[in-house]
Amino acid sequence: MxxxxxxxxxxTFLTAAILLVFAATVYISASRSREAEFYKSLKKEAITKANLYFTAKVDPATLQAIYKNNRExxxxxxxxxxxxxxxxxxxDALDIDIVKETKKMILDIEKKKQISFYKDQWQVVGIQFDHRDKKYAVIATAFDQYGYKKLSNLLSAMITIFIGSIALIYIAGRFFSKRAFLPVTEIVQKVKRITASNLDLRVDNANGKDELAELSATFNEMLDRLESSFDAQKQFVSNISHELRTPISALITELELALEKDRAVEEYREVLTNALGDAQKLVKLSNSLLDMAKANYDSSKIAFRQVRVDEILLDARQELQKQFPEYRVDIYFENxxxxxxxxSVHGNEYxxxxxxxxxxENGCKFSPEKTILVTIGIQEDKITARFTDKGIGISKENLPHIFTPFYRGDNKKYADGNGIGLSLCSKIxxxxxxxxxxxxxxxKGTSFLISLPHV
Known part of the structure; x- marks a missing residue:
């Protein structure tokens, strides 16, 4: 549904419930009002008939004749x-005698002065009537045919109005809900047209102040992120293809040239050395891509624990100097x-x-002296690590782009690289x-500053 x-x-159900409560209240109120009014009418009739009998001295036969004539x-x-x-x-009619009075009833009237009750659907009123210092009990009863008819008409009218109102309310509810959900329908139709090939489409109605406008704006923001992610992925794949193509092409070319004719041992050695260099570049690139993939994981799926920054830094220096013995890394603690x-910080050691x-590696690679200074500062809420070299530096034009994946500025002519390292550092x-x-x-050199919050 x-x-x-x-x-x-x-x-519709809510309105029906409200109408039912309202109708029941009206009907019960009308029923009680009818009952009270008819009891008053019975009391007046009882007093009138008693006055005719005792005061006016009207003959009982005459009174009975009036009763029988009216009753028809x-x-x-x-x-x-x-x-x-x-x-x-x-x-009035002893042969009919609807009430069938009892002595107990007369005693109740004498004690309470007035009683009222139902005999089937007939209402009965009993009152005490005083005449010439004597007390009498006058009992009057009648069937409120007119009152019950009015109640029946009221009930029929309420049932008819209730059914008609519910039908009208349901139709109106369908109409207004359709109008209310029209923007949602438009959003659904627009979303169905959005695919990976046209992520530039956006949902309308995002400039209002209601919940649907908020939904549209949120959905558009999600599309912005998806579009950026898709564009970045396309760029990433393009860059990977380019980076992989260069060493693979060089490797294939070297091997093809080596196989064209017989060569001297030294020439083969040179070819193998070049091929090994290209293979190492491929290994380094694949390792960098793997590290970048890990850095892009959801943080909730990466194991974090308390780790010491100084120990991680020493391990990184040791691994770097195994690969490049000529590199020199000096570590200094400010306090x-x-x-x-x-x-210590809460992080992932790897x-x-x-x-x-x-x-x-960047600091040493682009520094003529192959030296970098790391300064560690310990503060109350964070740990800082400043990596300072006296290398070629970075121009102002290149500086805003250095954390972009695969971006390489003017420094590419000084050393090999694939443009992944700094963007990887930024993500980590x-x-x-x-x-x-x-x-x-x-x-004059470059200085990178990392600030990591404490555990």
């Missing part, structure tokens, strides 16, 4: 008069620390080592809720 149908039915056309009140000793003085927590190793630091900033001056 659609939301539109659910809302229409819910609105209207629901006439039947009256009976008793004294306190249960002696019947007058009765002392007493406990492990002072030099990823932090990758980030540190990339910064160390962001994954650890830290900050990475850079300060560089061409010809």
């Amino acid at each position: 659609t939301i539109r149908s659910k809302l229409s039915l819910l609105f 056309t209207i629901s006439e009140v039947e009256v009976a008069i008793y004294d306190t000793s249960f002696q019947l003085l007058y009765h 002392e620390f007493d406990i492990d927590d002072d030099i 990823l932090l080592k990758v980030a540190f190793a990339n910064l160390l 630091v962001a994954l650890h809720h830290g900050e990475l900033s850079v300060d560089s001056e061409p010809g």
